[in-house]
Amino acid sequence: xxxxxxxxxxxxxxxxxxxxxxxxxxxxxxxxxxxxxxxxxxxxxxxxxxxxxxxxxxxxxxxxxxxxxxxxxxxxxxxxxxxxxxxxxxxxxxxxxxxxxxxxxxxxxxxxxxxxxxxxxxxxxxxxxxxxxxxxxxxxxxxxxxxxxxxxxxxxxxxxxxxxxxxxxxxxxxxxxxxxxxxxxxxxxxxxxxxxxxxxxxxxxxxxxxxxxxxxxxxxxxxxxxxxxxxxxxxxxxxxxxxxxxxxxxxxxxxxxx
Numbered sequence: 001x002x003x004x005x006x007x008x009x010x011x012x013x014x015x016x017x018x019x020x021x022x023x024x025x026x027x028x029x030x031x032x033x034x035x036x037x038x039x040x041x042x043x044x045x046x047x048x049x050x051x052x053x054x055x056x057x058x059x060x061x062x063x064x065x066x067x068x069x070x071x072x073x074x075x076x077x078x079x080x081x082x083x084x085x086x087x088x089x090x091x092x093x094x095x096x097x098x099x100x101x102x103x104x105x106x107x108x109x110x111x112x113x114x115x116x117x118x119x120x121x122x123x124x125x126x127x128x129x130x131x132x133x134x135x136x137x138x139x140x141x142x143x144x145x146x147x148x149x150x151x152x153x154x155x156x157x158x159x160x161x162x163x164x165x166x167x168x169x170x171x172x173x174x175x176x177x178x179x180x181x182x183x184x185x186x187x188x189x190x191x192x193x194x195x196x197x198x199x200x201x202x203x204x205x206x207x208x209x210x211x212x213x214x215x216x217x218x219x220x221x222x223x224x225x226x227x228x229x230x231x232x233x234x235x236x237x238x239x240x241x242x243x244x245x246x247x248x249x250x251x252x253x254x255x256x257x258x
Contacts, residue, residue, distance in 0.1 A: 005035070005216035012217075013053070013224025015244070024050055024161040025115050027217070028108060029251045037213070039104035040095065044203025045210050046161040049217050051197035053225065058190045066186030068179065071172065074143055075191040078150025079157070080198060086158040087202030095207060104159060105255050111162035112252030118170035120245040125170060130177040142175055149175070150191075158199040164192035 012026045024046050031042035061067050093100050118125075149171045156163040168188040176184065203209055 002212070002216045005213055006220035008034075009217035009220030010224035011220075013221030014228035016053075016221075016225055016228060024157075024164070025112055025166065025248055026251075028161045029112065029255060031213075032105070032108070033251070033254065037210070039101050039108065040090075040203070040208040041210050041213075043104055043108070043159070043161040044200060044206075044208030045214050045217070047157070047196045047200030047203060048209060049200075049214055049221070050161065050164065051193055051200055052218060053221060054189055054193050054196065058186075058193050061182075061186035061189055064186075066182050067190045068183050068187045069190070071146060071176065071179075071187045072190045074146040075150035075153065075168070075188075076194060078147040078152075079154030079191065079195045080150075082151040082154030083158045083195060083199045083202065086155050087199065087206065090159075090203075091206045107156065108160040108162060109252045109255030111156050111160040111167075112248045112255065115162055115166045116245040116248035116252065118166045119248070120242065122166075122170055122173060126173045126177055128174075146175055154195060154199075157195055158202070161196075161199075164188070164195055168192065 008027070008030055012030065015026060027049065028039075028042045028046045031037040031046070032039050037045075058067070090100070093103075149168075153163050153168055153171075156167070165188070168191065169184060172179070172184045172188055179187075200209065
């Protein structure tokens with residue numbers, strides 16, 4: 001079975017390299033629906049997987065000056081406490097119970113549907129935000145809304161492992177429409193690393209991480225990301241993103257109805 005996990009890691013890694021999104025959005029439902037991994041274990045393992053795979057990308061962005069640390073700090077000031085509180089709440093639920101399975105499956109399904117919408121309508125959202133960028137309300141409440149977005153991401157990511165990427169980027173596009181895309185991506189990625197690491201360690205503390213599974217996934221995903229990143233320039237983005245969004249809609253709907 002380990003080689004199948006490694007193969008899955010390679011395929012998901014290649015998709016992440018091609019599109020820039022899809023890590024948790026594809027890996028967690030793949031583990032739950034195809035391999036029958038308990039949702040809590042799938043989420044906990046995927047969170048640490050995400051933290052390790054995104055750390056390298058964050059280092060590159062930071063060295064090139066693509067990270068707005070103020071925005072990253074605002075997001076983290078909301079997401080980290082929210083993540084810790086969510087872990088605390090999950091620790092009081094019976095492990096491997098039907099209640100935990102239902103909560104995580106539904107949360108994961110909702111997160112996937114939101115992610116699909118964020119991918120499909122990202123450009124329209126950005127255009128709308130640009131037309132309202134000069135509104136006083138838009139600039140006045142940027143900081144507190146960013147913290148609130150962090151709270152929502154911290155809760156959603158800790159329960160489902162999904163949302164730190166596409167949802168975070170979509171929210172930042174709306175809040176900071178004049179910020180260059182590369183700085184939005186870099187800032188969101190820099191925020192995702194500590195969030196997924198803390199959430200993943202929290203899941204480990206409550207017994208929801210499979211280290212053997214994690215190593216098998218990483219063994220395939222690292223070369224997959226490398227190959228996908230190099231091939232991304234040859235495949236039109238207008239084909240990839242609608243395909244990924246449609247896939248997430250189908251998977252999200254399946255998880256909600258489990």
